[in-house]
Amino acid sequence: MVQTPDTYEVKTTCAYCGVGCGIVAQVEGGEITSVRGDESHPANYGRLCSKGMSLHETLGEENRLLFPKIDGKRASWDKALDSIADKFSSVIAEHGPEAVAFYVSGQCLTEDYYVANKLMKGYIGAANIDTNSRLCMSSSVVGHKRAFGSDTVPGCYEDLELADLVILVGSNMAWCHPVLYQRILAAKDKRPEMKLVVIDPRETASCDMADLHLPIKSGSDVALFQGLFKALQDAGCVDTDFVESHTKNFADSVDFSDVYTLDRVCAETGLGAQVLQSFYDLVIDNPKTVSVYSQGVNQAVDGADKVSAIINTHLLTGRIGKPGCGPFSVTGQPNAMGGREVGGLAGQLASHFDLFRPEDRDLVQSFWNAPAMASEGGLRAVDLFEAIHTGKVKAVWIIATNPVVSMPDADRVKAALEKCELVVVSDIYENTDTVKCADIVLPATGWGEKDGTVTNSERCISRQRAIVPPPGEARHDWQAICGVATRMGWGEAFGFETPADIFAEYASLCALDNGGTRDLDLAGLCGLDQEAYDGLAPVQWPIDKNGRSRARLFADGQFFTPDGKARFVVPASKYMKTHTEYPFVMNTGRIRDQWHTMTRTGRAARLFQHMAEPFVDIHPDDARVADIYEADIVEIKSAQGRILVRAQLSARQPRGTIFVPMHWSDAYTAKGRVGALIVPDVDAFSGQPAFKSTRVSVARYQTAWHGFALSAESFKADIGVEYWARARVKNGHQVELAGAETCTDWRQFAQALYGGPCEESVLDVLEYEEAAQQVFRTAYFQNNKLVFALFIDQYPLEISRGWTVEQFEKSHEGMQRYKLLAGRPGGDMPDKGAIICACLGVGVNDICGAIKQGADSLNLVGKSTGAGTNCGSCRSDIQRLLQGTYYAKTG
Numbered sequence: 001m002v003q004t005p006d007t008y009e010v011k012t013t014c015a016y017c018g019v020g021c022g023i024v025a026q027v028e029g030g031e032i033t034s035v036r037g038d039e040s041h042p043a044n045y046g047r048l049c050s051k052g053m054s055l056h057e058t059l060g061e062e063n064r065l066l067f068p069k070i071d072g073k074r075a076s077w078d079k080a081l082d083s084i085a086d087k088f089s090s091v092i093a094e095h096g097p098e099a100v101a102f103y104v105s106g107q108c109l110t111e112d113y114y115v116a117n118k119l120m121k122g123y124i125g126a127a128n129i130d131t132n133s134r135l136c137m138s139s140s141v142v143g144h145k146r147a148f149g150s151d152t153v154p155g156c157y158e159d160l161e162l163a164d165l166v167i168l169v170g171s172n173m174a175w176c177h178p179v180l181y182q183r184i185l186a187a188k189d190k191r192p193e194m195k196l197v198v199i200d201p202r203e204t205a206s207c208d209m210a211d212l213h214l215p216i217k218s219g220s221d222v223a224l225f226q227g228l229f230k231a232l233q234d235a236g237c238v239d240t241d242f243v244e245s246h247t248k249n250f251a252d253s254v255d256f257s258d259v260y261t262l263d264r265v266c267a268e269t270g271l272g273a274q275v276l277q278s279f280y281d282l283v284i285d286n287p288k289t290v291s292v293y294s295q296g297v298n299q300a301v302d303g304a305d306k307v308s309a310i311i312n313t314h315l316l317t318g319r320i321g322k323p324g325c326g327p328f329s330v331t332g333q334p335n336a337m338g339g340r341e342v343g344g345l346a347g348q349l350a351s352h353f354d355l356f357r358p359e360d361r362d363l364v365q366s367f368w369n370a371p372a373m374a375s376e377g378g379l380r381a382v383d384l385f386e387a388i389h390t391g392k393v394k395a396v397w398i399i400a401t402n403p404v405v406s407m408p409d410a411d412r413v414k415a416a417l418e419k420c421e422l423v424v425v426s427d428i429y430e431n432t433d434t435v436k437c438a439d440i441v442l443p444a445t446g447w448g449e450k451d452g453t454v455t456n457s458e459r460c461i462s463r464q465r466a467i468v469p470p471p472g473e474a475r476h477d478w479q480a481i482c483g484v485a486t487r488m489g490w491g492e493a494f495g496f497e498t499p500a501d502i503f504a505e506y507a508s509l510c511a512l513d514n515g516g517t518r519d520l521d522l523a524g525l526c527g528l529d530q531e532a533y534d535g536l537a538p539v540q541w542p543i544d545k546n547g548r549s550r551a552r553l554f555a556d557g558q559f560f561t562p563d564g565k566a567r568f569v570v571p572a573s574k575y576m577k578t579h580t581e582y583p584f585v586m587n588t589g590r591i592r593d594q595w596h597t598m599t600r601t602g603r604a605a606r607l608f609q610h611m612a613e614p615f616v617d618i619h620p621d622d623a624r625v626a627d628i629y630e631a632d633i634v635e636i637k638s639a640q641g642r643i644l645v646r647a648q649l650s651a652r653q654p655r656g657t658i659f660v661p662m663h664w665s666d667a668y669t670a671k672g673r674v675g676a677l678i679v680p681d682v683d684a685f686s687g688q689p690a691f692k693s694t695r696v697s698v699a700r701y702q703t704a705w706h707g708f709a710l711s712a713e714s715f716k717a718d719i720g721v722e723y724w725a726r727a728r729v730k731n732g733h734q735v736e737l738a739g740a741e742t743c744t745d746w747r748q749f750a751q752a753l754y755g756g757p758c759e760e761s762v763l764d765v766l767e768y769e770e771a772a773q774q775v776f777r778t779a780y781f782q783n784n785k786l787v788f789a790l791f792i793d794q795y796p797l798e799i800s801r802g803w804t805v806e807q808f809e810k811s812h813e814g815m816q817r818y819k820l821l822a823g824r825p826g827g828d829m830p831d832k833g834a835i836i837c838a839c840l841g842v843g844v845n846d847i848c849g850a851i852k853q854g855a856d857s858l859n860l861v862g863k864s865t866g867a868g869t870n871c872g873s874c875r876s877d878i879q880r881l882l883q884g885t886y887y888a889k890t891g
């Protein structure tokens with residue numbers, strides 16, 4: 001591309017998952033007009049997934065916070081920062097430093113995160129700063145520290161390509177780390193003998209390309225890996241030299257695993273002996289094994305023990321630190337790793353110093369010149385919000401996270417914030433569920449505007465670069481934090497002028513007194529000036545003073561425990577309580593095209609094409625017993641609350657369990673915020689909530705009618721019926737509706753939903769009604785353009801959403817308009833069907849058509865329709881269409 005002052009490219013990093021893909025953003029006339037993968041970035045070498053590809057579509061000022069607010073009214077930055085500093089200072093003076101707290105996020109940049117930690121742990125003098133990484137990575141952190149003496153991810157992405165066997169444990173990588181998954185598939189294409197195993201109770205998209213899927217019972221991973229430990233031992237796979245020279249506690253682990261015979265493991269995991277043995281055989285036969293794990297492991301009452309059970313098998317076999325093998329915890333958020341580096345969790349200290357070691361605390365204290373060092377761990381997320389509820393914590397500052405949606409027992413979290421004396425929220429949007437609970441709101445800069453560094457799953461530090469100016473009065477999070485610190489009297493320690501200044505201090509702290517004693521060494525990045533920081537290319541830590549970085553750690557058998565030896569850890573946690581009145585185990589997690597609470601991805605129409613509503617996956621047999629049919633509205637209840645979501649029958653969901661996505665908030669649906677159901681049980685060691693195993697009941701919600709509406713303008717905030725779920729579509733908005741009471745005046749309902757003036761001088765209105773059947777259809781046109789449509793039926797509506805949405809783009813004249821009320825194209829016109837490939841907008845009918853015409857492979861489908869040729873995230877869906885198993889989900 002020609003670089004001119006008006007049209008140029010900037011390299012930056014994706015703001016979503018922990019793969020940390022490099023992005024090239026194209027800027028034209030001061031706006032980011034498109035993005036593509038950075039061919040030179042070692043995480044993605046040019047690839048991007050559907051979310052990364054749509055980053056520029058989520059920008060724009062709609063719903064952006066543009067200035068600070070106090071009690072809902074616009075305020076100056078000075079006034080807002082003064083108020084925060086005054087209240088924090090007075091609470092501390094009266095109740096002590098433990099009465100205030102920060103709750104931050106793996107989506108903060110390292111620089112933001114560093115100053116927040118410095119302020120809380122070195123200046124306020126308590127460790128009440130926790131992060132949403134508590135909900136995400138904390139079991140892995142415990143597992144790493146117990147085994148290695150440090151929070152270290154030993155391997156790198158290349159190991160996934162060099163491995164002969166990749167095991168995905170509790171990871172739906174095809175949807176959650178798509179680019180990494182594509183790298184595995186590409187390696188498997190080149191070396192078909194390479195094997196992929198998926199361990200997940202559900203048959204996920206990641207299973208579609210796998211050689212073996214182990215549908216274990218929810219929560220039975222420890223038994224599975226203890227059994228594997230024993231099987232490896234029995235097969236003579238113990239690396240005796242490694243175990244003797246470089247580990248401790250082997251004997252204890254052997255004793256513990258001894259009881260895990262094949263029979264017992266089958267009983268605990270629900271797997272058949274044959275499938276279990278074939279898994280063991282694969283691991284026995286493949287020294288080059290990588291075990292990748294994620295939230296199916298971390299988010300459990302025994303999450304830390306699951307991690308230890310996995311790591312134990314790698315220590316036993318010495319399969320660690322070498323190319324193509326190792327345990328590999330993949331991080332979720334773009335800077336989950338960076339947060340752990342700067343001590344984001346309530347039990348950590350910056351730069352991998354140990355909060356619980358007096359020598360470490362002293363070193364950091366003198367480096368910071370800190371007046372009041374925290375000397376014990378602070379409150380962990382679940383306890384933190386409980387302490388807000390009980391009034392122990394009186395002021396909290398929430399930055400870059402949406403706990404009213406993402407925390408367990410989320411209604412209680414909301415109630416806690418409503419009671420709290422001071423809630424400060426820094427966000428980029430005004431319409432998040434948490435911003436609504438704030439006393440003071442600070443407008444933050446978002447992706448494309450903020451400047452700093454992030455660290456991905458393989459310890460690679462990359463720059464996120466400021467490309468466009470912040471809108472309104474939005475400021476960087478680090479500026480807000482330093483502004484408050486200065487007003488609390490610590491201006492000298494927080495007088496940073498740029499992110500480069502902060503990074504320089506952080507890098508020196510990492511290098512301080514290091515000499516190889518701490519894994520996190522940034523010696524080679526000390527003293528970067530502004531220019532060097534601006535130009536920083538992606539680099540993996542540790543980096544020695546000569547600038548050499550290491551892709552793998554522990555190859556030399558040296559760990560960061562006091563004696564340098566790794567530890568086998570015997571699992572010790574207690575297991576799940578069963579609440580018998582709630583017969584189902586509810587599993588929650590992610591879908592391919594949405595990010596967490598949808599504040600960002602919910603702005604891109606393209607990302608709703610794959611799935612546009614909160615849903616529950618339920619096995620058809622369970623559904624039959626509960627009298628639930630496809631597309632019914634389902635009421636799910638737990639001891640904590642109740643939600644309403646759409647039924648999706650799927651034989652890929654194990655019986656007795658359901659799956660609900662985590663993404664829908666009160667901003668997007670009437671009652672689909674699943675966090676409100678999650679029982680706040682946590683792992684005893686890590687404090688990480690068990691998001692994957694809440695006990696619930698499931699019942700059909702009795703509806704009198706179902707509806708679907710489209711509008712060129714956005715719908716009002718509260719739609720006012722029992723069930724609604726809104727989504728953005730190309731050129732407008734849609735909402736799915738359902739109600740329990742019959743309606744007598746649909747025309748009035750339509751007008752209220754439309755919200756604008758309905759005079760006939762402005763609008764042409766078409767209408768069709770069969771009142772007795774609760775059938776109603778209406779469409780409003782203005783100058784031959786569709787502006788609003790509503791479809792009502794007694795049953796779930798079988799109209800083509802994709803086709804109706806396309807009608808926004810068309811001109812509608814005369815009798816042609818009546819066709820719209822049918823809600824689907826006439827026989828002479830093609831209907832794409834549900835969109836499978838979000839990048840190129842290819843529907844299920846297009847793909848089936850191509851298959852009928854003879855396209856019998858992924859490549860041929862790609863050639864004829866384009867589907868799957870861009871980011872590749874939909875390739876597993878296409879594979880299922882090819883295998884004829886796509887529609888098997890309903891039977």
Ligand SMILES: Nc1nc2c(c(=O)[nH]1)N[C@H]1C(S)=C(S)[C@@H](COP(=O)(O)OP(=O)(O)OC[C@H]3O[C@@H](n4cnc5c(=O)[nH]c(N)nc54)[C@H](O)[C@@H]3O)O[C@H]1N2
Nearest residue numbers: 170171172176218219294295296332333589590592595596
């Ligand atoms: N599209 C998308 N991608 C994302 C995100 C997003 O919001 N959207 N978020 C990012 C973040 S922060 C994170 S943490 C990662 C999470 O990435 P993942 O961990 O891959 O995602 P989840 O869907 O939370 O859960 C993974 C799987 O764990 C399985 N599971 C449940 N219980 C058990 C069990 O007892 N044992 C085993 N073995 N498996 C179990 C679930 O069925 C689920 O398929 O994704 C990141 N990437």
Ligand SMILES: Nc1nc2c(c(=O)[nH]1)N[C@H]1C(S)=C(S)[C@@H](COP(=O)(O)OP(=O)(O)OC[C@H]3O[C@@H](n4cnc5c(=O)[nH]c(N)nc54)[C@H](O)[C@@H]3O)O[C@H]1N2
Nearest residue numbers: 135136400401402406426427428444588596597599662691
């Ligand atoms: N049921 C269930 N719940 C879960 C999980 C699950 O699997 N199941 N997973 C858990 C996990 S692993 C995670 S990581 C969490 C994620 O949960 P959250 O962190 O709550 O989710 P996000 O939607 O990413 O929230 C980020 C917020 O920060 C704002 N934001 C974005 N960029 C910036 C910025 O630069 N500055 C500021 N100040 N704000 C910004 C966004 O608008 C948004 O409101 O959810 C957890 N909750």
Ligand code: SF4
Nearest residue numbers: 014016017021049052
């Ligand atoms: S895999 Fe997708 S979401 Fe994750 S960093 Fe890469 S482009 Fe972004």
Ligand SMILES: [Mo]
Nearest residue numbers: 135136332333
């Ligand atoms: Mo996460």
